[in-house]
Amino acid sequence: MPGHADALLTQLRRAVGECNVLTDPAAMEGFLADWTGRYRGQADAVVRPRTTEEVSRVVGECASVGARICVQGGNTGLVGGSVPPPRDDTGQPVIVLSTARMTDIDEVDAVGRCVGAQAGATVDAIDGRAADAGLAFPIDLASRESATAGGVVSTNAGGIRMIRRGNTRSQVLGIEAVLADGRILRRWTSLVKDNVGYDLPALLAGSEGTLAVITRVLFKLVVPPSAATVAVAAVEHVEDAIALIGAASSRGLTVEAAELMTEAGIELVHEHGQRRPTATPAPFYVLLEVSGVGDIETTMAELLDGTGGLVDAVLEPAPARALWGARESHTETIARSSTTPVVKLDISVPIRALPETFAELAAVGTTSDFPCRPILFGHVGDGNIHVNLLDVPEEHAGTVTDRVFGIVAANGGSISAEHGIGRAKTAWTHLGRSDVDLDTMRAVKAAFDPQGLLNPGVIFGLPAP
Ligand code: MLT
Ligand code: ZN
Numbered sequence: 001m002p003g004h005a006d007a008l009l010t011q012l013r014r015a016v017g018e019c020n021v022l023t024d025p026a027a028m029e030g031f032l033a034d035w036t037g038r039y040r041g042q043a044d045a046v047v048r049p050r051t052t053e054e055v056s057r058v059v060g061e062c063a064s065v066g067a068r069i070c071v072q073g074g075n076t077g078l079v080g081g082s083v084p085p086p087r088d089d090t091g092q093p094v095i096v097l098s099t100a101r102m103t104d105i106d107e108v109d110a111v112g113r114c115v116g117a118q119a120g121a122t123v124d125a126i127d128g129r130a131a132d133a134g135l136a137f138p139i140d141l142a143s144r145e146s147a148t149a150g151g152v153v154s155t156n157a158g159g160i161r162m163i164r165r166g167n168t169r170s171q172v173l174g175i176e177a178v179l180a181d182g183r184i185l186r187r188w189t190s191l192v193k194d195n196v197g198y199d200l201p202a203l204l205a206g207s208e209g210t211l212a213v214i215t216r217v218l219f220k221l222v223v224p225p226s227a228a229t230v231a232v233a234a235v236e237h238v239e240d241a242i243a244l245i246g247a248a249s250s251r252g253l254t255v256e257a258a259e260l261m262t263e264a265g266i267e268l269v270h271e272h273g274q275r276r277p278t279a280t281p282a283p284f285y286v287l288l289e290v291s292g293v294g295d296i297e298t299t300m301a302e303l304l305d306g307t308g309g310l311v312d313a314v315l316e317p318a319p320a321r322a323l324w325g326a327r328e329s330h331t332e333t334i335a336r337s338s339t340t341p342v343v344k345l346d347i348s349v350p351i352r353a354l355p356e357t358f359a360e361l362a363a364v365g366t367t368s369d370f371p372c373r374p375i376l377f378g379h380v381g382d383g384n385i386h387v388n389l390l391d392v393p394e395e396h397a398g399t400v401t402d403r404v405f406g407i408v409a410a411n412g413g414s415i416s417a418e419h420g421i422g423r424a425k426t427a428w429t430h431l432g433r434s435d436v437d438l439d440t441m442r443a444v445k446a447a448f449d450p451q452g453l454l455n456p457g458v459i460f461g462l463p464a465p
Contacts, residue, residue: 004065005044005093012047015057022046032083032094038341039080040422052176052184052215058097059213060182067093067233068456071209073151076143078344079422081208085457089465099150112190113221114173119150119214136224138165142328149213156206160419161258163381169205173270174218177204180449208420209455211448225291228256230320231300234282236309238355241286244307245381246435251299253290258381259327261285265375266326268419273334274326282311287327289318330377338390343397345387345404349413354383357411361387364403370396383416405431426461
């Protein structure tokens with residue numbers, strides 16, 4: 001490492017303590033690769049601050065020598081946005097700033113229905129704190145035990161409750177973040193109405209660590225439903241699944257979650273120990289969690305009876321963990337079952353275009369010039385499908401991604417519904433944003449981070465070598 005990097009490490013050790021600056025390759029290993037095995041980077045050190053003030057000192061020291069910072073929470077992201085770049089041609093030091101020690105959660109404000117949490121607190125821990133106060137955290141996703149407050153906000157995570165509660169951005173009341181020069185930006189108020197100028201917390205949500213380091217978040221909490229039930233309908237067509245969701249709303253039920261799976265996905269998770277949701281298989285399975293007043297089981301059973309293309313169905317009171325288990329184990333099972341790192345794409349299309357788009361996407365595996373196993377699943381109520389392509393030879397990953405995104409763009413969809421751009425999709429942002437839009441985003445990045453120190457390469461890509 002160059003001399004100025006040694007000097008930086010000395011300052012970082014002063015800021016966070018000797019044992020919280022990792023430079024040993026074995027100790028750093030887990031911070032340099034993402035869990036999908038697709039993304040791996042290089043760094044000079046992993047720094048683990050405990051407080052916002054320590055983050056401020058770390059960022060300030062990095063800014064003074066032009067060191068680059070990769071911010072990392074639970075490292076559960078799916079687009080390579082939380083690992084450092086694979087190379088750094090600038091010769092400047094690169095550090096991973098891990099929020100793993102920043103796990104404090106404040107007392108719940110039960111009247112204002114909100115809670116403050118440090119960036120490294122997990123979704124599960126925040127939800128647990130909310131539950132102690134009779135409330136619920138409106139954000140939920142399969143990686144809840146590892147995904148962090150900072151991570152879900154910086155990626156504007158969607159997840160399984162989005163259909164009911166909205167995305168993460170809409171759950172943020174306040175934010176504390178460290179700017180690229182080390183100053184602390186604090187918007188911390190439980191006011192639901194506060195229109196003084198730009199909504200900076202909303203801008204930081206979804207900025208994937210490229211504008212500032214989020215250190216604390218003030219989240220909204222919600223009242224959980226008093227009764228909920230979970231149905232899985234095995235159906236012939238995607239249209240049948242969509243019709244069932246609409247019918248549930250029309251009958252006055254509140255749709256808490258609506259997830260689509262295919263027989264290929266169910267067969268795979270069943271081989272890996274999950275219970276099949278229904279006794280009789282079908283091409284598609286829709287998991288619907290609904291709440292409401294009155295006899296919601298009877299209403300739901302009537303709806304299932306009237307569902308077109310119904311092959312089989314099951315109904316259980318929430319939380320119905322085994323039914324959810326079949327859905328939530330998809331990601332890890334898929335990752336373990338592919339001979340190559342999975343090509344993970346995450347798209348959305350207008351609901352009316354979903355059946356046709358789904359069929360076109362599912363055919364990508366059969367129309368490719370190389371063997372490729374597609375497994376599609378996702379948040380059907382949001383028009384969001386996770387397209388997983390297994391066994392894709394590495395040299396064809398870009399080609400198959402082009403094909404999927406071509407289908408999505410032709411159907412008026414988004415190339416990133418909820419996972420973000422990260423390092424994975426920087427080559428395709430033009431499919432979702434105009435030149436003017438991308439220029440404006442670059443101008444915002446330059447205003448927040450003129451030296452380009454925060455998460456270099458994420459969203460915008462690295463400059464050509
Ligand atoms: C999910 O919905 O389970 C996540 O977005 C993860 C994934 O897409 O694999
Ligand atoms: Zn998802």
